[in-house]
Amino acid sequence: MQGGTIAVNTSRQREFVDLTAELAQAVAATGVDEGVLHVYNPHTTAGLTINEGADPAVRRDILAALERAVPDIDFHHLEGNSPAHVMASLMGSSVTVLVEQGRLRLGTWQKIFFCEFDGPRSRKVWWRVSAAG
């Protein structure tokens, strides 16, 4: 099992950052042929998701839908970023991707996105590849 950390610098309050190329490169460098990649987000106002990467409008639409589903109502958390915490739990703190022949096995249109919900910030993502037994 081998792993590492990827730095993510976000530039807006909310945005999706494509981590696919960096993760693919990291997995290739491990030399693991068959296994499972676990990507983990250690932040509580950010998440991870896998969705379409071809049309950037899809990412914007997902953010717009999340903002509509989680409006900034009368929350109790005094930092004022409760919607970001909710969105983090809705997207989830980790994604799992199969590794085959040393490569990430994603669907044709899939990319792995870091979901910033309370930026801009300096973020990081941890990953680990579990090799086939």
Place this chain on the structure above:
Amino acid sequence: MQGGTIAVNTSRQREFVDLTAELAQAVAATGVDEGVLHVYNPHTTAGLTINEGADPAVRRDILAALERAVPDIDFHHLEGNSPAHVMASLMGSSVTVLVEQGRLRLGTWQKIFFCEFDGPRSRKVWWRVSAAG
């Protein structure tokens, strides 16, 4: 580590398809006694979830709640299926299930569902069993 592909043919725009029996059979055929099953959905307008299988009304209610939470507002993605992309990220692209004594260890009422949000289509799901080290 052993894995495979399951074909899923959906017949409606939105529906949940129960994959539990096929996945249980696939896991049994691997001969793995103890481990973890990873199920992965490679599509960007579909997802995976684990929920109640006994009463089909539960699946319909989850779909109705998702349609209410993610209405088809003024989205930018020109294919017109943005709600399906949002629902895919809300449900998630993979599920993980423990394997014990060669069998899926699910809760009493739990079934593993493929979530079609933009059908009908020919879909597939990838799975892999990671054996205990």
Place this chain on the structure above:
Amino acid sequence: MQGGTIAVNTSRQREFVDLTAELAQAVAATGVDEGVLHVYNPHTTAGLTINEGADPAVRRDILAALERAVPDIDFHHLEGNSPAHVMASLMGSSVTVLVEQGRLRLGTWQKIFFCEFDGPRSRKVWWRVSAAG
């Protein structure tokens, strides 16, 4: 690979219960140094999530946001707890956490929460640590 069960007794209809300390202790007791922890919820009206543990208002706000996003509309499931099933799928049935030097590798503010959506009930959570190959 080693695992176990944690009992969770909830005292309200909806609440988040912090399982971090118990899971950290369980992982330490396995003696596994490097690996991945899988936590699995076998109930269909409960879930698991990782979010901020410092301010209890965050948990309350997440619940309030879920109740707003999934109101108790005219559902078909006759048990009357359809919103709980929907929230279960939104949060997800499992979480994955990296294990390093025998310890859970969580973000500074992160805690692992059991999400009760239809309590109070006696619940349980299954966990398994997959050691590095």
